[in-house]
Amino acid sequence: xxxxxxxxxxxxxxxxxxxxxxxxxxxxxxxxxxxxxxxxxxxxxxxxxxxxxxxxxxxxxxxxxxxxxxxxxxxxxxxxxxxxxxxxxxxxxxxxxxxxxxxxxxxxxxxxxxxxxxxxxxxxxxxxxxxxxxxxxxxxxxxxxxxxxxxxxxxxxxxxxxxxxxxxxxxxxxxxxxxxxxxxxxxxxxxxxxxxxxxxxxxxxxxxxxxxxxxxxxxxxx
Numbered sequence: 001x002x003x004x005x006x007x008x009x010x011x012x013x014x015x016x017x018x019x020x021x022x023x024x025x026x027x028x029x030x031x032x033x034x035x036x037x038x039x040x041x042x043x044x045x046x047x048x049x050x051x052x053x054x055x056x057x058x059x060x061x062x063x064x065x066x067x068x069x070x071x072x073x074x075x076x077x078x079x080x081x082x083x084x085x086x087x088x089x090x091x092x093x094x095x096x097x098x099x100x101x102x103x104x105x106x107x108x109x110x111x112x113x114x115x116x117x118x119x120x121x122x123x124x125x126x127x128x129x130x131x132x133x134x135x136x137x138x139x140x141x142x143x144x145x146x147x148x149x150x151x152x153x154x155x156x157x158x159x160x161x162x163x164x165x166x167x168x169x170x171x172x173x174x175x176x177x178x179x180x181x182x183x184x185x186x187x188x189x190x191x192x193x194x195x196x197x198x199x200x201x202x203x204x205x206x207x208x209x210x211x212x213x214x215x216x217x218x219x220x221x222x
Contacts, residue, residue: 003174003204003205003208004124004173007124007126007173007174007210008204008210010123010124011126011174011176011210011212013048013052014045014048014212015212015214015216016216017044017047017048017051018041018044018045018048018178018212018214018215019214019215019216021044021047022040022041022044022180022214022215023215024181024182024215026040027040027132027134027180027182028134028182030132030134030182031134032132033117033130033131033132034066034067036132036180037065037066037117037118037130037132038065038067038070038072038073039072041117041118041130041178041180042063042065042073042076042077042118043073043076045063045118045120046059046060046063046076046077049062049063049120058122059076060075060076060077060078061078061121061122062078062120062121062122063076063077063078063118063119063120063121064077064078064079064080064081064118064119064120064121065077065080065081065117065118065119066080066081066082066115066116066117066118067080068080080115081115081116081117081118081119081127082115082116116128116129116155117129117130117178118130118178119172124173124174125172125173125174126172126173126174126175126176126210127152127155127156127172127174127175127176128175128176128177128178129148129151129152129155129175129176129177129178130178130179131144131148131177131178131179131180132179132180132182133179133180133181133182133183133187133188134182134183135183136183136187137185137187138187138190138191140187141183141187141188141190141191142191142194144179144188144191145177145179145188145191145192145195145211148177148179149177149203149207149209149211151177152175152176152177152207152209153175153207153209155172155175156172156174156175156207156208156209173208174208174209174210175207175208175209175210176209176210176211176212177209177210177211177212177213178212178214179211179212179213179214180214180215181213181214181215188213189213192211192213
């Protein structure tokens with residue numbers, strides 16, 4: 001599939017918006033990803049779509065999120081990005097292979113639900129894997145990035161997501177790692193900077209995965 005350069009521009013604008021409206025101090029208040037994404041990220045993605053000229057209803061119809069029935073976000077999203085059916089692999093590579101060796105031979109235990117954190121349906125179909133990185137140094141951050149990019153590629157290529165919980169949540173064109181670095185030493189940001197340029201280019205060009213490490217440098221500097 002040919003990548004649309006405007007999709008990367010769109011994601012770049014979203015990154016700047018999220019970096020501007022979600023502070024590191026806000027992120028550090030959370031110990032778990034779920035509440036952070038419901039209270040901070042989903043409303044901020046919705047406000048970004050509104051800033052792009054969407055009406056409130058258009059923004060809602062363009063946004064899916066895990067926990068879509070939660071009162072905190074139910075009026076901001078139109079459904080869940082969860083797959084309707086199970087899948088014979090889990091998203092973590094080592095765990096997927098380890099579990100499949102056992103679970104495939106056990107009645108009723110071989111299929112697993114899949115639910116990305118967020119998805120945008122318009123103007124591009126983008127599935128998001130969200131992370132809140134709070135603790136750990138450079139070595140752990142490197143491991144986290146590798147795992148997270150793999151999960152993004154997994155979700156983008158997952159056949160069962162082509163028939164997701166929402167009628168339009170099918171055939172995602174792009175995936176995005178949306179990770180917020182809440183560490184004291186910006187370990188995740190530093191780790192991403194050190195990734196080889198050819199690898200970075202391939203993650204986008206060959207996998208269709210955009211890596212968004214928040215906050216961006218402008219927000220950090222300010």
